[in-house]
Amino acid sequence: SDCVFCRIVAGEIPATAVLSTDCAFAFLDINPLADGHTLLIPTNHAATLDDMTPEEVAAVVSQLPPLARALMAATGADGYNILQNNGSVAGQVVTHVHFHIIPRVADDGLGFRWNAGLYPEGRAAEIQAGIKAELAG
Numbered sequence: 001s002d003c004v005f006c007r008i009v010a011g012e013i014p015a016t017a018v019l020s021t022d023c024a025f026a027f028l029d030i031n032p033l034a035d036g037h038t039l040l041i042p043t044n045h046a047a048t049l050d051d052m053t054p055e056e057v058a059a060v061v062s063q064l065p066p067l068a069r070a071l072m073a074a075t076g077a078d079g080y081n082i083l084q085n086n087g088s089v090a091g092q093v094v095t096h097v098h099f100h101i102i103p104r105v106a107d108d109g110l111g112f113r114w115n116a117g118l119y120p121e122g123r124a125a126e127i128q129a130g131i132k133a134e135l136a137g
Contacts, residue, residue: 068101
């Protein structure tokens with residue numbers, strides 16, 4: 001495979017691994033936003049979260065609580081962000097599902113844009129109906 005994360009899981013590319021299970025693999029990001037910035041990935045390839053079954057997602061995300069606790073203890077962080085992007089328009093650079101766990105401390109200079117807005121009249125109900133119809137199959 002030419003997927004860099006699949007190659008990391010296969011041991012073809014070195015990584016600073018911190019966790020390995022049958023379903024999940026975690027390693028320190030080589031371009032960290034903060035000390036301890038870790039990536040948690042499924043061991044099997046999936047480009048985006050919606051390419052995975054609920055069971056596959058559950059197996060991977062079940063590793064987030066212990067991993068976050070370990071990162072907090074190891075780095076002395078006061079909090080953390082968990083980010084997961086799907087598709088290039090959403091900021092996904094490597095097309096293999098991955099969760100960023102980013103330890104945070106006060107005044108670390110990190111941040112993100114959160115340009116919240118309001119729905120125009122009727123738009124929220126329209127989207128709600130579309131989602132419910134898709135979920136109903």
